Amino acid sequence: MAEMIAIEGLTKRFGTITAVDDISFTVKRGEVLGFLGPNGAGKSTTMKMITGFLAPTAGTARVCGFDVQDRPIDAKKKIGYLPEGAPAYPDMTPAAFLDFIARVRRLDGAARKRRIADAIEKTQLADVLYQSIDTLSKGFKRRVGLAQALLHDPEVLVLDEPTDGLDPNQKHEVRSLIKAMSYDKAIVISTHILEEVDAICTRALIISGGRVVADGTPLDLEQLSRHYNAVAVRLESEGDTDAVKAALERIDGVASVEANKYAGLLTVYPTDARSLIAEVGQAMRAGRWRVTEIRVERGHLDEVFRRMTQA
Amino acid sequence: MGIYTIFRRELTSYFLTPLAYVFIVIFLAMAGTFTYFVGNFFGRGQADLQPFFQFHPWLYLFLIPAITMRLWAEERKTGSIELLLTLPISMTDAVLGKFLAAWCFTGIALVLTFPMWITVNVLGYPDNGAILAGYAGSFLMAGSFLAVGAAISPLTKNQVIAFVITSVVCFVFTVGGTGVVLNFFSGWAPTLLVDTVAQMSFMTHFNAISRGVIDARDMVYFASVIGFFLFANVILVDLKKAG
Secondary structure (H helix, E strand, O other): OOEEEEEEEEEEEEOOEEEEEEEEEEEEOOOEEEEEOOOOOOHHHHHHHHOOOOOOOEEEEEEOOEEOOOOHHHHHHHEEEEOOOOOOOOOOOHHHHHHHHHHHOOOOHHHHHHHHHHHHHHHOOHHHOOOOHHHOOHHHHHHHHHHHHHOOOOOEEEEEOOOOOOOHHHHHHHHHHHHHHHHHOEEEEEEOOHHHHHHHOOEEEEEEOOEEEEEEOHHHHHHOOOOOOOEEEEEOOHHHHHHHHHHHHOOOOEEEEEEEOOOOEEEEEEHHHOOOHHHHHHHHHHHOOOEEEEEEOOOOHHHHHHHHHHO | OHHHHHHHHHHHHHOOOOHHHHHHHHHHHHHHHHHHHHOOOOOOOOOOOHHHHOOHHHHHHHHHHHHHHHHHHHHHHHOHHHHHOOOOOOHHHHHHHHHHHHHHHHHHHHHOOHHHHHHHHHHOOOOHHHHHHHHHHHHHHHHHHHHHHHHHHHHOOOHHHHHHHHHHHHHHHHHOOOHHHHHHHHOOOOHHHHHHHHHOOHHHHHHHHHOOOOOHHHHHHHHHHHHHHHHHHHHHHHHHOOO
């Protein structure tokens, strides 16, 4: 089955507050879906409904074909879940905790040992296996949560802020891990780190006020930025700024030109995200401008994020 | 299978913290103190454990809530409830596993009072059948206290609140059969109500069993109390898990 997660019209109300409002999407095998959104947008609530912790007010969530409400046990067997804040039993050691999870997941004998060893290796927990979890640092606690989610090699991984609290090296390792696993799994991660979307997600959903406000590949989302395909030109001398700006504005397809006089930097914004580098280059040669730098901007995800979530 | 895994983890977890040791030591010390000093064990001149068993409801009244207060309140506070309830087990498995672990733990504490039984056998010729019945009654009553506490625990994230409410509810169940409460009703209420109140009391049923009278009705009573509160437990966890 291609569609490992199928969400339809999912809605959750707490009293008069609508936390998740009619969200629909699907995740296929091999996809890493990034959930983006400000705090309180409904990311975690959606994940809690996919994993069967919360019952939706309306709509359905299906995991590997099993409706999470009607066939909870079958669905939960397919899911590895890292809840927000990576909760665990603080009095236990990671070794005992993983053993407990493996037993609940009905892994027996050799398979249990192998899976636990594998999860420990992937999340690099070997050094802290026999310390109680409440004495571990935030990063290690997060990795214990991750190890628990990976333990049964699930087909569906739901990770709520998997890199929160990790240092840059650990973040990199967790991202590599997620990437390495993604080819045969359907993965949903929530994050508010935009670079993460670029680094590991094949698709991103921006959620705001409980609704999906944007859905596409990271590149699709970048194209929504006004910076996408903008051309930045840095002049050798600031004195030429006005003349060059006037020349650039005459180019066909230029929406606007913004000048930063002090830096001698001109940014050319295109209409409908078209590429302007050829035209700008031509104008540069024709006008014999003395230019020290010319580059094409990528879209700014954070700008798209802000625009989408503050509207 | 799911129940057993939860049971195993829970029971082990008692011994990971000082809770288990503190509980057992206090329980044994208090049980001994009450039996020998307050219960006049030696002065009575009778070879039985009546003075030992009669204080069990009062011991349970403040010791059992100490066990049950953390059952769900702590899971809710640390967020591990989200982990537990997204594992492939049913809510019933989780509730029963936790309850049975707590019951087994109190059973261990109860078994450790065996020196009492040895003492009475050294000193005289007691009716060991009656003593066994007393233990069975005490164990059943402990189960009822635990079921009440387990059902109250998910109502709050605060363990102290869970402790206090459980103690109060258990107190009502305990004193329901004593003269104070019954006198309050007997002046004006119909006999049926007075009987009902008396029948709802842990004490009435426990006293019957601990004297060695094993009546199916007492057994059914405790089983129903446990069953009812475990059912309530499942519903309350489901209701309160998200908060």
